[in-house]
Amino acid sequence: MSYPYQIKSLKEYQEAYKESVENPEAFWGNVAESFTWKKKWDKVLEWNFKEPSIKWFQGGKLNITENCIDRHLETNADTPAIIWEPNNPEDHYRVLTYRELHHKVMQFANVLKNNGVKKGHRVCIYMGMVPELAIAALACARIGAVHSVIFGGFSAQSIADRINDAQATVVVTSDGSFRGNKVVPLKETIDDALMSCPSVKRVIVSTHTRTPVSMIKGRDCWWEDEIKIVETDGNPYCPAEEMDAEDLLFILYTSGSTGKPKGVVHTVAGYLIWTTYTFVNVFQYQPGQVHFCTADIGWITGHSYLLYGPLAAGATTLMFEGVPTYPNASRLWDIVDNYKVNILYTAPTAIRSLMGFGLEPLVGKKLTSLKVLGTVGEPINEEAWNWYNEHIGKNRCPIVDTWWQTETGGVLISNIAGVTPSKPSYATWPLPGVVPALVDETGKELEGNDVSGNLVIKQPWPGILRTTYGDHERMRQTYFSTYDNQYFTGDGCYRDENAMYRITGRVDDVLNVSGHRIGTAEVENAINMHAGVIESAVVGYPHAIKGQGIYAYVMYNGRSNNEPELTRQDILATVTRLIGPIAKPDKIQFVSGLPKTRSGKIMRRILRKIAEGEINNIGDTSTLLDPLIVEEIKHNRL
Numbered sequence: 111m112s113y114p115y116q117i118k119s120l121k122e123y124q125e126a127y128k129e130s131v132e133n134p135e136a137f138w139g140n141v142a143e144s145f146t147w148k149k150k151w152d153k154v155l156e157w158n159f160k161e162p163s164i165k166w167f168q169g170g171k172l173n174i175t176e177n178c179i180d181r182h183l184e185t186n187a188d189t190p191a192i193i194w195e196p197n198n199p200e201d202h203y204r205v206l207t208y209r210e211l212h213h214k215v216m217q218f219a220n221v222l223k224n225n226g227v228k229k230g231h232r233v234c235i236y237m238g239m240v241p242e243l244a245i246a247a248l249a250c251a252r253i254g255a256v257h258s259v260i261f262g263g264f265s266a267q268s269i270a271d272r273i274n275d276a277q278a279t280v281v282v283t284s285d286g287s288f289r290g291n292k293v294v295p296l297k298e299t300i301d302d303a304l305m306s307c308p309s310v311k312r313v314i315v316s317t318h319t320r321t322p323v324s325m326i327k328g329r330d331c332w333w334e335d336e337i338k339i340v341e342t343d344g345n346p347y348c349p350a351e352e353m354d355a356e357d358l359l360f361i362l363y364t365s366g367s368t369g370k371p372k373g374v375v376h377t378v379a380g381y382l383i384w385t386t387y388t389f390v391n392v393f394q395y396q397p398g399q400v401h402f403c404t405a406d407i408g409w410i411t412g413h414s415y416l417l418y419g420p421l422a423a424g425a426t427t428l429m430f431e432g433v434p435t436y437p438n439a440s441r442l443w444d445i446v447d448n449y450k451v452n453i454l455y456t457a458p459t460a461i462r463s464l465m466g467f468g469l470e471p472l473v474g475k476k477l478t479s480l481k482v483l484g485t486v487g488e489p490i491n492e493e494a495w496n497w498y499n500e501h502i503g504k505n506r507c508p509i510v511d512t513w514w515q516t517e518t519g520g521v522l523i524s525n526i527a528g529v530t531p532s533k534p535s536y537a538t539w540p541l542p543g544v545v546p547a548l549v550d551e552t553g554k555e556l557e558g559n560d561v562s563g564n565l566v567i568k569q570p571w572p573g574i575l576r577t578t579y580g581d582h583e584r585m586r587q588t589y590f591s592t593y594d595n596q597y598f599t600g601d602g603c604y605r606d607e608n609a610m611y612r613i614t615g616r617v618d619d620v621l622n623v624s625g626h627r628i629g630t631a632e633v634e635n636a637i638n639m640h641a642g643v644i645e646s647a648v649v650g651y652p653h654a655i656k657g658q659g660i661y662a663y664v665m666y667n668g669r670s671n672n673e674p675e676l677t678r679q680d681i682l683a684t685v686t687r688l689i690g691p692i693a694k695p696d697k698i699q700f701v702s703g704l705p706k707t708r709s710g711k712i713m714r715r716i717l718r719k720i721a722e723g724e725i726n727n728i729g730d731t732s733t734l735l736d737p738l739i740v741e742e743i744k745h746n747r748l
């Protein structure tokens with residue numbers, strides 16, 4: 111595999127950048143030539159951010175699995191595509207070559223077909239980090255079904271919301287998954303979810319933990335049995351469905367500042383090209399290297415840089431089932447040494463948590479195979495950046511700080527490993543095709559350098575979301591209505607004297623807890639569902655390991671009001687039941703009222719300051735209905 115579009119020098123970056131923004135059609139048309147098409151496109155790009163309507167490579171026909179698998183068979187069939195490291199280091203690892211992956215994907219694609227899945231149908235995948243998850247997603251793409259992967263930590267209620275929104279007809283799951291010393295009963299959670307999901311006709315269950323599960327006749331079947339059926343059919347071949355460039359590839363739900371999570375939609379050609387282009391460039395991937403992205407496929411980082419980007423580039427991608435601290439804090443370093451990992455891509459929260467164990471877990475670890483380190487998901491503080499650089503990269507591996515979002519499909523702003531300069535806590539410069547700008551509250555563009563504002567993007571790049579599933583107006587409202595003709599990221603940002611970008615965090619009501627996006631409104635709605643809760647307000651506060659913690663102010667007058675600790679536990683259980691453990695508040699403060707304006711709006715600014723501990727710097731409270739409540743809240747602050 112060669113990558114003619116791989117940028118090799120600062121000069122090449124500057125040239126590519128200029129060409130890509132001045133003449134995007136010629137630039138991306140040229141990049142697209144390196145992919146496998148069943149029919150080439152008629153028009154590279156057509157767009158307007160008003161409706162919004164964004165179409166890349168219209169008229170083109172292709173299948174992403176031919177790009178991720180088939181095209182590597184001729185020369186790289188025996189190259190490992192996926193290396194799987196189990197949760198328990200004593201268990202057997204697995205390697206799937208491109209040839210084996212091809213076979214397994216086609217087999218499971220036939221299983222999906224046998225179970226009534228057709229092009230355009232939505233398939234929900236709820237699994238742990240096992241190769242079957244990758245196989246299931248690719249099998250959907252093979253036959254043109256739209257996958258919606260749901261992170262294994264979400265509750266039955268969250269799953270049901272997502273399944274119903276997408277009207278999925280089939281669910282693929284496992285009996286359970288292993289995470290550290292826990293067994294997560296996935297099928298049981300699916301059973302609970304499906305009590306309110308009439309669209310689901312079939313559940314395909316793979317065996318992994320051998321956790322006892324209920325199997326409902328007519329609805330549930332075993333993955334292994336279904337594979338046997340297609341094996342005895344004798345013909346494992348499954349042709350790759352011919353897809354339009356703009357056909358749906360997948361839906362991935364993500365949190366916003368209002369309402370329920372929305373289904374971000376990515377389409378086949380633009381997503382393929384963006385993830386591959388950014389993977390090969392940002393990490394400077396070289397054929398034969400082993401790429402280790404620690405993200406779960408349940409999040410966008412796993413979709414783009416564990417699955418699609420690396421496979422399209424013919425890379426070897428390492429998939430790890432467990433967690434960085436099990437059985438001990440040396441685990442990631444053992445994996446790096448065992449498989450001679452060349453690229454390690456992880457989140458600042460993982461780095462900070464491992465930093466907390468000191469240098470002992472690094473004793474005897476070589477880490478000499480590492481060439482490039484990456485971070486993603488949240489701002490990285492300088493201390494963590496320096497530790498990563500010194501103790502993991504041994505001051506010889508460039509660190510790429512990659513800024514992007516579920517909605518952007520792949521990285522938008524990042525240094526290019528070893529090619530463009532890095533700067534601790536800066537994502538630095540935009541990649542080719544990306545035109546960022548900073549605007550003030552009124553939408554006025556802030557020109558020049560050394561300025562801070564809200565980050566917007568002025569032109570489409572191939573990986574931009576196309577819609578929010580089933581509700582296009584919501585896409586317009588959320589991303590294209592705040593500022594005219596610009597994609598609004600929701601992030602605040604500083605541009606330094608060298609035009610390098612430093613992302614400072616969300617400016618909307620979205621929290622980023624351990625690199626996971628959580629809407630404050632979602633958490634509030636869950637807390638308010640708890641019997642006895644009158645009202646609540648949720649804000650973020652700085653947390654040494656998670657980046658942000660969740661601080662909830664709760665008005666409660668239910669039963670056992672005199673047992674606050676029990677009530678706290680009950681509220682946590684309610685949030686876990688409705689969303690999942692990742693949304694549990696770190697702190698719950700009971701209050702007798704919330705600071706509100708005369709028009710009834712909660713003054714979050716004040717609550718945020720108190721949660722951050724800035725109690726002497728609250729600002730103006732004169733517009734409050736009841737300024738005294740602020741004194742009470744300050745006084746009882748946790």
Ligand code: 6R9
Nearest residue numbers: 486487488489511512513514515516613627
């Ligand atoms: C890929 C991913 C998106 C939000 C984004 C921003 C934050 C991501 C970052 C970063 C600072 C980075 N974010 N990468 N902040 N530096 N390198 O994480 O997608 O889950 O949708 O989150 O994460 O706030 O807006 P997603």
